Amino acid sequence: MAIAMTTGYSAQTEGALLCIEAASDWALTCVEQLAAQSSHVLIDYGAADGGTAVGLWSAVLDRLHERQPSAHLTLIGNDLPSNDNVALAENVARQIGRPPKPTVLVSCRSFYEPTVAPDTVSFGFSATAMHWLSESPGPLDNHTHVLASGDAEALKRFTAQAMKDWTSILDLRSRELKVGGRLLTVNLSRDEQGRYLGNNGGETRNVHDQLHQIWRELADEGVISEDIYRRGTVLNFYKSPEEFMAPLKDSNSAPYRNGLRLVDERTVYVKCPYRRRWDSDGDTQAFAEGLMATIRSWSRHSFASVAGDAIGDQVFARLKQRIADSPSEWSLDYVEHHQMMERVA
Template structure:
């Protein structure tokens, strides 16, 4: 894969992602109040039009399902008979089968009626990147996305001695920043075309906050440094080669709040000219639920066995796809298992420093 090629991005499937990303659900639940308040400020639609919702980068849909119930309830409280649609979007190789089974109550342990059984609710899936327009012009009432838009459209270069832009050289990081800023404008312009006048977006994106904190870097061990160290150990021992080491460059970038806000602060920018306005922006840190639980139970082994799978749920495809496809599948699987096994042993041995606190920039955007 060349530096300009897109990386295959996917969360681990078969329900693994939702089952092992409790923190991601906590983030969405925290943003739920903002979503409900935003709906209350929206103008009523003309008769006969559906209230169209989209979840951009939904993965298997499990982490946002409770928030969607709240959103639907807020719409129905104002307009009991309004038809509602939800379009779940993600990349073509996303596990949409699990998403539809979760929505229909065929997976999971929810005691509530399946989301798909809500009267007058119509659920769709779109295997289309949020870097493209997904819905027709002027059709979207409310767009939502959480913990997804840090994945950029392509890797502008490879990172020579780390796995993520937070640990890249200055020159490498600047290439990632430039790509991420272009991508942010692309995302916003696509949403501007989709949104109705008065429609809103609520987005919770990973960021580097005002104190320099980011995912897995709030205190103690830096998660991405740990990834890089264990991946480098495989190179040092000959388990992987140099090309495979470098190819585990995450197609990600964490923007600052200022970078998120910049397109809205320039009245001449394409985003402002498209009618989008930034109404609310704040950062928040959501504590790692596994590290918080460890503070109570104090069992290092249990913590490591619970914590590392949440990292694996979203990172495994990066490392697995970095390996030479000519390797036998069993060999590739063994390397990946050993990689995460080493990380788990590291956590079990020195648990105090490990935690994956979520650091988000939350934005509420309205189309005039």
């Protein structure tokens, strides 16, 4: 599975930070409603380098300590084994030096696997991580992202894999939660108008179409082979709210049988901070660099892993030039689904 965020991910993903900030109210609600206990384990699933969530965890720890001052708190950062877990450890450790002086740990196993012991987690959180697929559903012949491909057969394959992964993730998390524990997921989503990260319904260019055009150019120029072209697939899937909620509405699903229940859900939109800044200051060079870097932070591995680093870098050099040439036609707007859950039995 070719998934790895770029080094320095947090510095390149201002939009992800805004998505986390938009969920902070529900994160605080979750910990406010935890029953009093002598200790609580809190975990950030799919945290990347942890930098975007430092503020959220400071607020959560403060609120829980305020409510339960005698409880010992443990904060765990988690991502994939391929993650920059040294940076993650450094960022979660930023919580140590002030009350409530929590224990901080890093779980270096994949969030597609068990990460902590059963019945231990009081509050689990995940932001912009659970759209990645655990394995390839097969090739895309005409695009680099299934939702922009127009390929109905491929869409069925990718949907099936995404739902299998999501149900498995909720099964794992429901086993790790204590009874009464809360889970809050902040996921890249697809709304009922078909908008998703990189596709804002035609207000600006579809970012995934642009990445595909560059990838196709490289194949047409002979820089990459047709086989490499077909393997250059962004292995993620932006689920709809109905797809996110489906395992919690199916009494036969594993997470439902484990006692995981839906508490609340909402769709949240976050406008591109790089575009907003360009609208204000007109600095096209900074806009092109910043927008390219945030797109590269999550998509570079999809190309470099099959074609090598040099060609991966070519993709984003061309992307940066496209943005600089037509800045008014670019924006990376977020569609987010927030889902609050509780284990009831």
